[in-house]
Amino acid sequence: MKQEKIPYKINLTENEIPKSWYNVRADMKTKHRPILNPATMKPVTPADLAPVFCDKLISQELNDKDSWIEIPEEVLNFYRMYRPSPLVRAYFLEKALDTPARIYYKYEGGNTSGSHKLNSAIAQAYYAKEQGLKGVTTETGAGQWGTALSMACGYFGLDCKVYMVKVSSEQKPYRKAVMETYGATVTPSPSDTTQIGRKILADDPDTTGSLGCAISEAVEATVTTEGYRYVLGSVLNQVLIHQSVIGLEAKAAIEKCDEYPDIVIGCAGGGSNLGGLMAPFMADKLAGKKAPYFIAVEPASCPSLTRGKFAYDFCDTGKVTPLAKMYTLGATFIPASNHAGGLRYHGMSPILSQLYHDGYLDEARAVKQRDVFDAAKLFAKVEGLLPAPESAHAIRATIDEAIKCKESGESKAILFGLTGTGYFDMAAYMQYNSGMMEDYVPTDADLERGFAGIPDVVEA
Numbered sequence: 001m002k003q004e005k006i007p008y009k010i011n012l013t014e015n016e017i018p019k020s021w022y023n024v025r026a027d028m029k030t031k032h033r034p035i036l037n038p039a040t041m042k043p044v045t046p047a048d049l050a051p052v053f054c055d056k057l058i059s060q061e062l063n064d065k066d067s068w069i070e071i072p073e074e075v076l077n078f079y080r081m082y083r084p085s086p087l088v089r090a091y092f093l094e095k096a097l098d099t100p101a102r103i104y105y106k107y108e109g110g111n112t113s114g115s116h117k118l119n120s121a122i123a124q125a126y127y128a129k130e131q132g133l134k135g136v137t138t139e140t141g142a143g144q145w146g147t148a149l150s151m152a153c154g155y156f157g158l159d160c161k162v163y164m165v166k167v168s169s170e171q172k173p174y175r176k177a178v179m180e181t182y183g184a185t186v187t188p189s190p191s192d193t194t195q196i197g198r199k200i201l202a203d204d205p206d207t208t209g210s211l212g213c214a215i216s217e218a219v220e221a222t223v224t225t226e227g228y229r230y231v232l233g234s235v236l237n238q239v240l241i242h243q244s245v246i247g248l249e250a251k252a253a254i255e256k257c258d259e260y261p262d263i264v265i266g267c268a269g270g271g272s273n274l275g276g277l278m279a280p281f282m283a284d285k286l287a288g289k290k291a292p293y294f295i296a297v298e299p300a301s302c303p304s305l306t307r308g309k310f311a312y313d314f315c316d317t318g319k320v321t322p323l324a325k326m327y328t329l330g331a332t333f334i335p336a337s338n339h340a341g342g343l344r345y346h347g348m349s350p351i352l353s354q355l356y357h358d359g360y361l362d363e364a365r366a367v368k369q370r371d372v373f374d375a376a377k378l379f380a381k382v383e384g385l386l387p388a389p390e391s392a393h394a395i396r397a398t399i400d401e402a403i404k405c406k407e408s409g410e411s412k413a414i415l416f417g418l419t420g421t422g423y424f425d426m427a428a429y430m431q432y433n434s435g436m437m438e439d440y441v442p443t444d445a446d447l448e449r450g451f452a453g454i455p456d457v458v459e460a
Contacts, residue, residue, distance in 0.1 A: 008091060010104075010253040012084040017076065020068040022244040022279045023060075025237055025351055027067055027286045030358050032237075033325035033350065033459075036312060041457065044322050051223055052230050053238075056127040060238040067283075069241060071123075078122045078155065082111040083245070087253035088418075092382040094402070101405035102259070103398060105418045106250040106277060107385070112178070115388065115420030116273055117148035117233050120242035124231040125152035134227035135159025139189065139214030141269070141344055142168055142390065143175030144420055145233030150182035160184040161228075163191070163217045165344065166209035171427045178424075189214035196220050196318035210334050211270070211345040216318030234270025235315065235324075235349050243276025250415060251280045261292045261415035263401055267393040268296035268305065268364070271349025277417040278361075285360055292415070295401075296352065296364045297393040299372070300441045302335040304328060304348045305364035307447060310357050312457035313347060323457065326353040330450025336440040343390055346450065367396050368439040373432040375399050376422065386422040386429075394418070 025032050034043035049058045060069060071079075090103040108116035128136050135158050140146030146162040153160035162184050169176055169188040176186045189209050190197040196216040200207060207213070215232070222230040233239060254261065264281055266274030274296055285291030298305055304327045313328040315321040328347040335344040348356075355361040376392035378399070379385070387395060394416040405412050422429065431437045 006089050006257045008089055010087040010089070010256055012249055012253055014080055014084070016252060017079055017083050018071065018245050018248040019076065020070050021241045022248060022283065023063060023067055023069055023237070023241050024244070024279050024282055025064050027283060028354065029286060030354055032064055032354060035322040035324045035350070036457070038314070038319070038321070038323060052219060054124070054127040054131050054133070054229050054231070056130070057124060057238045060241055061236055063237070072126060075123050075126050079245070082118070084249045085110055087250055090383055093379060096378065096382045097399060097402045097406065099402040099406040100409065100411040101402040102411065102413045103402060104254060104261070104413065104415045106246055106415070107418045108246060109385070109388070109418065109421040113144060113148035113151055114424065115144035115148065116243060116246055116276065117145045118151060119245050119276070120233060120239045120272065121145070121148035121152040122155070123242045125149065125156045125158055128158055128229055128231065129156040133158065133229055135161065136229055136231045137161040137163070137218040137221045137225070138231050138233065139163045139165070139211055139218045140168070140233065141165050141211045142388070143172050143179070143424065144388070146184065146186065147175055147178050149231065149233070150179040150184035153184065154182040161218070161221055162186045163189040163214040163221070165189055165211060165214050166207070172424050175424045189217050191217060193217070194220045196320065200317065207334060210317060212315070212317035212331055215316035216320055219316065219320055220318070234272035235345070235347065237351055239272050240275035240279070240349060240351055243272050244279040246273070246276040246417065247279040247281065250277060254415065259413050260290065262412040263295065263414045264292040265295045265297060265394045265397050265401070265414065265416040267343060267390045267417070267419065268298045268348065268352065269343030269390065270345045271352040273417050273419045275349055275352055282355065282360065294360070294362045295397055296356070296361060297397045298364065298366050299343050299393065300366040300368045300439070302329070302344050302346070303366040303442070304346060305356060306366040308348070309451060309454060310353060311454050313454050315347065323455065324350045326350045327356065328454065329447060330453045332453040333447070333450030336442070343393065365397055367393055368441070370432070370437055370439055372396050373429070373437065385418070387418060388420040388422045389425050389428055391417065391419045
């Protein structure tokens with residue numbers, strides 16, 4: 001197809017919003033490793049998870065049979081307020097790079113939360129409301145998930161308690177203000193409001209916190225407060241199911257251009273964005289059809305896929321959650337104060353971890369922070385959107401792949417996920433613009449301290 005026939009924005013109609021989510025777990029070739037009850041080291045049962053998760057979310061979490069799960073009508077109606085999101089042809093970036101590559105990005109920042117997180121937040125809040133709960137608890141890193149959940153809870157009239165990673169709450173105070181505007185209670189983590197938080201602070205009073213710490217506090221708050229359940233914004237299967245709406249829309253839109261991506265790129269922290277974007281394309285690969293080359297991009301400061309171990313580990317620092325088989329740096333690993341707060345998690349989605357281990361997720365790439373912001377600045381200049389630092393990891397890899405196309409003369413179609421906006425990340429941009437931003441890459445000794453805490457699990 002001639003380039004001029006492809007519009008800058010490829011929009012679907014409201015009627016083309018997917019009516020069902022895709023569950024990649026049902027089609028995986030290797031049986032997905034079950035999550036384990038830490039008390040028994042046996043696969044969790046619905047009864048084990050009932051005190052923590054909503055009933056319908058438990059069924060989705062453990063579902064390895066159904067490839068398609070119908071989206072509830074009330075969730076679909078909410079989606080119509082901001083979906084379908086646009087697929088954009090990045091002509092200006094292509095021109096700036098003088099590349100023959102055809103670059104597309106799926107933009108998820110067109111809602112008040114500023115990110116893709118609302119896709120799962122509204123679903124989880126719906127199931128909590130349907131179950132008759134009073135409220136939910138959660139953690140948040142950069143604040144995108146906490147903001148999205150606050151919006152969803154406000155819509156359904158649920159109470160919302162958010163434990164926000166301390167360093168992110170300091171770097172992004174306006175995220176906290178938005179959450180509170182929607183009625184949420186926001187607590188910097190680790191805090192003195194939970195036993196686990198007090199223990200973490202006793203061990204390290206100056207800790208900057210991590211998603212693992214915040215998860216521990218949120219789970220403790222759940223099991224000690226009647227009428228509440230815990231909800232989460234990444235990592236587990238239920239979230240990847242909801243986020244598949246991103247990839248389903250992207251695939252439908254790019255097919256309107258008579259295109260199919262040669263490369264799919266996404267930032268990777270817990271796995272919700274990349275897992276959602278690549279889901280329908282991964283379905284092609286699992287079915288033996290033509291499929292893209294998949295690249296996961298993570299921060300060099302928190303390199304779970306590129307330098308972690310594929311092992312059973314706790315999903316939280318306090319070691320109160322079930323154990324998941326995933327690429328991990330160890331539950332006690334505390335990442336550097338990287339500004340891509342949504343990527344500061346010690347582990348990776350068990351689904352993505354298994355796909356990477358089996359070679360279906362083709363490549364994991366770790367990038368340094370200043371290189372990430374170099375890419376973000378160029379993108380902002382030429383495409384007119386200020387990207388979230390998390391998204392800028394995908395932009396960095398996209399630029400690198402486009403330059404390879406220029407050097408080889410190949411014209412490849414590249415699709416990446418622009419998860420959200422960077423307008424709440426101005427402290428990071430200010431530090432970058434002033435030349436004060438530093439790269440941090442953990443040493444082998446740093447990683448070994450985290451690995452030392454990984455439990456020795458004998459698999460059945």
